[in-house]
Amino acid sequence: xxxVVQSPRYKIIEKKQPVAFWCxxxxxxxxxxxxxxxxGQGPELLIRYENEEAVDDSQLPKDRFSAERLKGVDSTLxxxxxxxxxxxxxxxxxxxxxxxxxxxxxxxGPGTRLTVL
Amino acid sequence: SQQGEEDPQALSIQEGENATxxxxxKTSINNLQWYRQNSGRGLVHLIxxxxxxxxxxxxxxxxxxxxxxxxxxLLITASRAADxxxxxxxxxxxxxxxxxxGPGTRLSVLx
Numbered sequence: 001x002x003x004v005v006q007s008p009r010y011k012i013i014e015k016k017q018p019v020a021f022w023c024x025x026x027x028x029x030x031x032x033x034x035x036x037x038x039x040g041q042g043p044e045l046l047i048r049y050e051n052e053e054a055v056d057d058s059q060l061p062k063d064r065f066s067a068e069r070l071k072g073v074d075s076t077l078x079x080x081x082x083x084x085x086x087x088x089x090x091x092x093x094x095x096x097x098x099x100x101x102x103x104x105x106x107x108x109g110p111g112t113r114l115t116v117l
Numbered sequence: 118s119q120q121g122e123e124d125p126q127a128l129s130i131q132e133g134e135n136a137t138x139x140x141x142x143k144t145s146i147n148n149l150q151w152y153r154q155n156s157g158r159g160l161v162h163l164i165x166x167x168x169x170x171x172x173x174x175x176x177x178x179x180x181x182x183x184x185x186x187x188x189x190x191l192l193i194t195a196s197r198a199a200d201x202x203x204x205x206x207x208x209x210x211x212x213x214x215x216x217x218x219g220p221g222t223r224l225s226v227l228x
């Protein structure tokens with residue numbers, strides 16, 4: 001069974017440019033998460049989807065970040081415009097059940113390493 | 118915000134030794150999870166322990182949870198070079214309102 005797929009794996013852009021990350025979760029997983037991980041730190045949750053609904057986006061910097069999960073499957077995370085401080089690894093994860101049913105094991109993708117120059 | 122705080126930040130041991138990592142958290146939780154991250158396999162779930170459990174085993178891993186002290190420990194027995202990785206605890210802060218990772222413990226197992 002394929003795991004969580006993310007693309008691209010690496011992205012280098014100049015500040016003020018837009019960038020987008022794509023995630024394909026494990027088939028059948030209803031809950032999808034986007035995390036940001038800075039060097040030497042743990043992942044920080046940006047947004048959580050249950051099917052196509054964003055149920056927790058309290059940590060998403062909404063002035064420049066946006067996300068969507070059309071049809072409750074694939075998801076994209078966009079930054080526009082990117083700033084130097086956005087350099088990090090962006091991780092996508094998915095889990096089988098709905099959050100309200102209890103915490104499930106999360107399966108993580110390999111991440112996208114973003115460098116903003 | 119970071120809920121869990123792992124201790125120590127870094128740990129170096131010889132192959133065959135045991136490694137113990139600790140995690141402290143601030144608010145009430147439903148459960149606590151441990152994850153491992155290395156360059157080869159990314160972030161991988163190791164074990165989940167619920168708030169009504171005190172100890173759980175999985176292979177060479179032993180996790181304990183003390184809700185009165187708001188702390189957990191992860192013990193890896195008979196460590197191997199392949200155990201070299203960063204280990205994170207993650208909690209559902211505020212009884213499931215949020216999911217928060219700690220900063221991690223970087224474990225180096227020397228051959």
